[in-house]
Amino acid sequence: MGRWIGFLLAILVGAAAGMLYGWGINPVEYVDTTPSSLRIDYKSDYVLMVAEAYSVEGDPTQAVRRLALLGGQAPLDMVREAILFAEKQGYTDTDTALMRSLAVALEAWNPAIQGGSP
Secondary structure, three states, X not given: OHHHHHHHHHHHHHHHHHHHHHXXXXXXXXXXXXXXXXXXXXXXXXXXXXXXXXXXXXXHHHHHHHHHOOOOOOHHHHHHHHHXXXXXXXXXXXXXXXXXXXXXXHHHOOHHHHXXXX
């Protein structure tokens, strides 16, 4: 029985020492990360902020530029994904309506007509 207690005590001491080292002495530092590495909840919040800015400005080209900072997917796909996440997580109706209006604007957006990219 004494061997088991010693084994468990060694495991606990090792785990505590590892956490102390990892969190206190030498924590991970993220440097030069991109917005595309954000979790879906933060991406959805960013899409919501873009939708709020779009509701004030009414410029879909500027909204596309802002969404391009997230990289990866097409802007409309990002907005649709954010809407689905917002519905699952219980965002307010106002917030989801803002994202839906941005999605509708992006569906109708044509860069050739709107002035194209810089």
